[in-house]
Amino acid sequence: MKRPRLSIRQQLLGAFGIDLILMGLLGGLALVNMSLMAGKADQVQRYSIPSLQNVGRIHDQVERYRTLQLEFMVHRNRADRDRLVHMMGEVESSVADGLERQRRLIADDELRTHTLQEVDDALDAFDSLWATYVRANRTQFLPAVRRSSGGSVQPAWSRLNPLVNELFDAVERLAQLDEESTRDAMAVVSGTHRSSRLFILGDTAVSLLLSACVGLLLAARLAGRIGDLSRATRRVADGDLDQHVPISGGDELSQLAVHFNDMVASLRHQHQTLEQRNDELEASLEEQRRLTEDLVRREQAEAAASQAQAEAEARDSAKSAFLATMSHELRTPLNAILGFVQVMRLEATHRGEERHLGDLGRIEAAGKHLLTVINNVLDFSKIEQGRMDLEVLDFRVGDLVREVVGIVEPLADERRNRLVLDMADGGPGAMRSDPGKLRQILFNLLANAVKFTDSRLRRRRPAR
Amino acid sequence: MKNTLIHCSLLLLLPAIAGCVEPRAPGLHGTDGADGTDSAEVAKAGPNAPAVPTPEEAPLEPGPEFDRTALGEIRGAVRVDGSSTVFPITELVAGVVESLAPNIDVGLGVSGTGGGFQKFCRGEVQIANASRPIKAAEEALCAEHGVDFIEVPVAFDGVSVVVHADNPWASCMTLAELKTLWRPEAEGRVESWSDVRHDWPGRPIKLYAPGQDSGTFDYFTRAVVGREGAARSDFIGSEDDYLLAQDIAADADAVGFFGFAYYREYRSRLRPVAVDAGAGCVEPTLESIGDGSYRPLSRPLFIYISVPDLGRPAIAGFVELYLSVASGAAERAGYVALPPRAYDLNRTRVARRETGSLWAGGSQVGVSIERLLELESGSER
Numbered sequence: 011m012k013r014p015r016l017s018i019r020q021q022l023l024g025a026f027g028i029d030l031i032l033m034g035l036l037g038g039l040a041l042v043n044m045s046l047m048a049g050k051a052d053q054v055q056r057y058s059i060p061s062l063q064n065v066g067r068i069h070d071q072v073e074r075y076r077t078l079q080l081e082f083m084v085h086r087n088r089a090d091r092d093r094l095v096h097m098m099g100e101v102e103s104s105v106a107d108g109l110e111r112q113r114r115l116i117a118d119d120e121l122r123t124h125t126l127q128e129v130d131d132a133l134d135a136f137d138s139l140w141a142t143y144v145r146a147n148r149t150q151f152l153p154a155v156r157r158s159s160g161g162s163v164q165p166a167w168s169r170l171n172p173l174v175n176e177l178f179d180a181v182e183r184l185a186q187l188d189e190e191s192t193r194d195a196m197a198v199v200s201g202t203h204r205s206s207r208l209f210i211l212g213d214t215a216v217s218l219l220l221s222a223c224v225g226l227l228l229a230a231r232l233a234g235r236i237g238d239l240s241r242a243t244r245r246v247a248d249g250d251l252d253q254h255v256p257i258s259g260g261d262e263l264s265q266l267a268v269h270f271n272d273m274v275a276s277l278r279h280q281h282q283t284l285e286q287r288n289d290e291l292e293a294s295l296e297e298q299r300r301l302t303e304d305l306v307r308r309e310q311a312e313a314a315a316s317q318a319q320a321e322a323e324a325r326d327s328a329k330s331a332f333l334a335t336m337s338h339e340l341r342t343p344l345n346a347i348l349g350f351v352q353v354m355r356l357e358a359t360h361r362g363e364e365r366h367l368g369d370l371g372r373i374e375a376a377g378k379h380l381l382t383v384i385n386n387v388l389d390f391s392k393i394e395q396g397r398m399d400l401e402v403l404d405f406r407v408g409d410l411v412r413e414v415v416g417i418v419e420p421l422a423d424e425r426r427n428r429l430v431l432d433m434a435d436g437g438p439g440a441m442r443s444d445p446g447k448l449r450q451i452l453f454n455l456l457a458n459a460v461k462f463t464d465s466r467l468r469r470r471r472p473a474r
Numbered sequence: 475m476k477n478t479l480i481h482c483s484l485l486l487l488l489p490a491i492a493g494c495v496e497p498r499a500p501g502l503h504g505t506d507g508a509d510g511t512d513s514a515e516v517a518k519a520g521p522n523a524p525a526v527p528t529p530e531e532a533p534l535e536p537g538p539e540f541d542r543t544a545l546g547e548i549r550g551a552v553r554v555d556g557s558s559t560v561f562p563i564t565e566l567v568a569g570v571v572e573s574l575a576p577n578i579d580v581g582l583g584v585s586g587t588g589g590g591f592q593k594f595c596r597g598e599v600q601i602a603n604a605s606r607p608i609k610a611a612e613e614a615l616c617a618e619h620g621v622d623f624i625e626v627p628v629a630f631d632g633v634s635v636v637v638h639a640d641n642p643w644a645s646c647m648t649l650a651e652l653k654t655l656w657r658p659e660a661e662g663r664v665e666s667w668s669d670v671r672h673d674w675p676g677r678p679i680k681l682y683a684p685g686q687d688s689g690t691f692d693y694f695t696r697a698v699v700g701r702e703g704a705a706r707s708d709f710i711g712s713e714d715d716y717l718l719a720q721d722i723a724a725d726a727d728a729v730g731f732f733g734f735a736y737y738r739e740y741r742s743r744l745r746p747v748a749v750d751a752g753a754g755c756v757e758p759t760l761e762s763i764g765d766g767s768y769r770p771l772s773r774p775l776f777i778y779i780s781v782p783d784l785g786r787p788a789i790a791g792f793v794e795l796y797l798s799v800a801s802g803a804a805e806r807a808g809y810v811a812l813p814p815r816a817y818d819l820n821r822t823r824v825a826r827r828e829t830g831s832l833w834a835g836g837s838q839v840g841v842s843i844e845r846l847l848e849l850e851s852g853s854e855r
Contacts, residue, residue: 159555
């Protein structure tokens, strides 16, 4: 079965609409029937009842006429007979009035039907019979009775019997037609009432049934589909993302199912993405762990290195400190020696003991050199300790060079090397530097050159 | 809601209707005097006007030779009584008399032939209608009271046996069957139609007949049973033939008899029974009665005129008019008129005061018009 693409609201509205239509039908029929019944009741009230009354009056008048005829036969007195004839005239006009009233009733009756046409015909028939009767009364009966000499029978009276019977039949016919029309009207009313009741009951039952069926069907279908959705949701909640709710129709539930399916698809997609991310994250974590481990290891190594360095530095420092201390300890006596040499030289010079002056000069130079060495060691240790001090001064380069040559000359003589200083008297001029360091550099250079040269002439020309 | 509206409109309409109706009422009352003509006009307009007992036709008039000049001068009373069979003829004549001689006071009663003769012979009435000739006993009574009479045949009638219009079986009866049915011995024996004829239905048979005073009853018993007045007594009898005809017309099992004019008037509701007197079934018709073939129930109808009263102008004038219009009145009433010669003879007899009956004391069966003429002519001779 192809389900209509209708929303639940539309379906409910549709059911409601059908109910409304049924109720509208009910109301319409009730209105029609009620107006029909009202019309019939109206007809009975406006036509049938007055008509029956009128016909009854006419019947009474005809009977009265016949009675007056009888009295006319009985009363032989002329005055009585005149009175009776006058009364007959009154009855005649009364019947004429009744006929007029009856015709007016028929003419006034807007619900004129073929039955009323019959009434019309019956009325005409009565009218004609009545006219015949009245004429027979005037032209035959009254003269015949007047001339009657009192025989044992009255042919004039009995002769009118058939006409009178027809007349009464005609009146009866009128009454009968009225009764029939009344009966018909009542039959219509009761039939309408019956059919209305039946229709109302039927319509109500159909409405109820329809509503119940629609409601139950809708509810059952909705419940079923909601159940499907619910089960699917539970399964999705349990982790089964392969759920797919079948989609049928176009109502809200179907939209819900569509959305549910979309949601599940989206969930599935996100789940996959998440897993992928998770994998990536795990890989990243692994990487990080590894990196951390590396880092730790590196740090440990660094720490070890640092410790080793510290130890080395400590050792170095200790060595430097030792050297410094040592140098310092060495320098102090050395300075004392030098001082005393200088003092001796001064005394020797002063006393003119020349022979000791050379030796004393050599002792002084060697002492100075030793001091320089010690200072160097001190410098080294200072360098190692990072505490190399520079003593920047303005000094004359020539003086420094002559001083260094003076020190190295004895060494060159010892090795039979000849050291010649090739320098102008003034020397290159003054310079700004650390004269101690420079002296030490020069000394080291020259000492090494003397030490490793035999019998050679080296001319030292200080560079500019 | 709608009903209420209708009620309201009815309430509004009622005075209007009353207003419409009321003013007309006096006008209708005012036309009382003209009512007869009004009604007549309406009757002519009526679609199915029924057969009137005596239809409106051109008024009967005497022939041109009749001298009417003195009629208006005649004053006096005429009293007539007797047979209901003859009554329609006399009634028509009375109408003529009243119109031509308005000062003649006509009194017309019906008491049956026998009753009429009783009054006639005692001098209470001057003219007797008779559907049979006077009996010897009645002649004697008249003689006793000194009433000489002139017997005048005025028409020819056929006593008609009739049944209900819806009676399909009794279309013809033999004379013997009629006798079986009506003779005194039939009482308590012949109770159903099958008792008359075997193949007729077993339904009860209801008998209607004119009363004991009726000349028709006398004639019928003499013609059928054989003896005047001899008949079973369990029948419904009346001197009023209208009532008989109406009763039979209302009873499907009925059978009865009366003068042909009454059958004619009720022929739409009655059926005549043909009578087989040995020459086949013959229905009563004007022809069969006139030519004598409807036998033996055809018979003459009479009036009897009191000779002592004939000297009075009113009686003489009435008789004179009667004789001059009798032929037309007989036909119009539904009987067979006599040949003109018969009325001429009648006039002669009246003029000559020829008294006495030609019929030797009672009904004679099977008298034809020719025989009647012979008798009358014989008396003339």
